[in-house]
Amino acid sequence: MIIPRILVLLAALALPAVAQKAKEKKPDRPQPPTRSFDAPGAPAFIRLDGKPGVNPPVDKEGDYVVGPEYVTAPEAKGAEGVPQGRVMQFTMESKDCKLFNPGIARDVFGTVDPNNPKTLIVETHPIDYTRHITVYVPAQYVAGSEAPFIVGHDGPRGKPDMTLPRILDNLIAQKRVPVQVAILISSGGGDAQGHERGREYDTMSGLYATFIENEVLPLVEKNAGVKLTKDPEGRATMGSSSGGSCALAMAWYRNDLYHRVLTTSGTFVNQQWPFNPETPGGAWDFHDKLIPQSPVKPIRIWMAVGDRDLLNPNVMRDGMHDWVEANHRMAKVLKAKGYHYQYVYCLNAGHGIGNARAQLLPQALEWLWQGYSVAKAK
Template identity: 60%
Template sequence: MPRFLRIMFLVGTITGAGFGSALAQTSPAVVRPAPPSRAPHTPGDVTATELPDGTNAPANADGNFILGPDHKRAPESSVQQGVPQGAVLEFTMNSTDSKIYPGIAREANTFGTVDPTDPAKLLVPTNHPAPYTRRVTVYIPQQYVPGTVVPFIVGADGPDRELFTVLDNLIAEHRVPVMVAISIGNGSGDAQGSERGLEYDTMSGRYAEFVEQEVLPRVESQYHVKLTKDPEGRATTGGSSGGSCALIMAWYHPELYHRVLTYSGTYVNQQWPYNSQTPHGAWEFHEHLIPNNPAKPLRIWMEVGDRDLLNPNVMNDHMHDWVVANEEMAKVLAAKGYHYQYIFARNAGRVDHAVKQQTLAEALEYLWQGYPIAGAKN
């Protein structure tokens, strides 16, 4: 399908299922057509290497790769007999205790109205203060030596128990460093006007600052771990809006994070409230921010599915196609000389679970390239 048809497909209809969609809380009576399946090698796409079906990209290779349609679960995504299993611990955070995110929500079954002067700007008058409670799940590997400084990965939309299982297996095989994983639940809702949307889609350093000031100190004090201050030893991860949030954290605070892993990243116009400095939200990453700024010291792994979201919605701004957004991300990252790996997955939807089971181990190995791993074979 030509690129312009990708964007225009279903224009005038209401579509976009799942979190990360701008219409996640529309009326249940609305029937949302399934996103069309996009073919790789479409004119305008990045040049990519076809992988044999059921295989992953090499963990030490930059570039663009196309995953086959049959997604075989990697053994690292299952509990393996004899492999040490880390401790999985949990605490809760209340909005009343936060100085950064006191809590908001959008009234149920409402969306917003388009600014008549700008189709890329959404007005959400049904937004209001609202409390929340979030869970924070912390994985600490058995191999961690108490009192020592440890690298870590922060994830959105937690808990991500599959991440913990994969880390058990990779750490035991000395394929990634011994690390802590901090899986943070969102503050509820989705998209513009919601707490989750505010946290994940805002183009600023605010969420990274929330994690740094309100989450990490509690992890350290409650579980007696020493989290590294070295950005080379800090990673972010997430899917959909949690994926764009992972990059936002590192982009606005590269002194804190150098490694980013995203599935179906929402690199589209989803930001609210409107910001004149980044009027197109995360679409600005590939439209202006990455092309027009010096390369930052980031290593990025990202994936998109061939049936990922295409959501023209009432904004009709042509900036709500997840496949196009991720293709454009790969293009600008390559032009700027970033270390990145981009996976276009055939037979895959948004944050596709089968794709994640197949690729997460390889993605983590790629992500931690160049970081010292104790006991690793040369």
């Protein structure tokens, strides 16, 4: 068959464009280097490494190293005869939100501000978004009673992940944690500077905690048929990456609302946007000045990070974008100030701590709720 000349011409014209697109494709981000647990600047870890499935004790504080092989905890699986809680979901539209309406998004990452290398110049545009709320209510919950609860960030946008509900089913049945509600909240979307998730999670203020208090929790009580405690000792918050720094910000700035914090790969780095002169280093300021220079707050915090966690993932080269260093610094200032904390360094783990999470999470939750009376929660 003779190919029409016009098609040959069009194909020829298209080839340079295809080649140009291929040429402009950004290279893959290099993998972060592995940081040794005994490198200069690291805490003096208690070594549990080389023992798969072994976790730090739930009644001890301090710094521990685990891995490099991991075993999924039995509590992460459904068990016969264990009462199973119910899980329900509902959504919130940005147009109905008071504090975060409209949402924001960016088209390009942004450029370093020539007048301030600690921040970016980012162009944003307004967006509408849908937020998903997933609620776990344990089988042992007594209608009308006030329940302790845990707020999780980056909650599912579709089918619920049943890992946390199954863990709580088992821990509650074994009386290792109080009977509690879990509230998993998805972000407004995107990531970091210029996106809605970044505005919600990376901002150094109590604004997001206030949003949850005033706009999310009343809907949880209404839609799930529960009552939630007002006692900050009975309120926990957890998250990974920016969700982890958000969890700490909620307890730090609204200590009247939250006392218990669980983080994995916490983004305790300089990622706040827009620039705030009160905290010029963003969440880096937690360990740089806020915690060292402030009276001790009644915060109990569990942290974990991977030995291959993030390092300088963007154009900012300000010395405040190493997730491992940031978490090491957090552990050391928490210890120096006398906080109740446990810090776990996970060998052979990247951002979010990978397979280590399935081994550590039940232990982390049990540690987090130490000191809270199970009887009080009934």
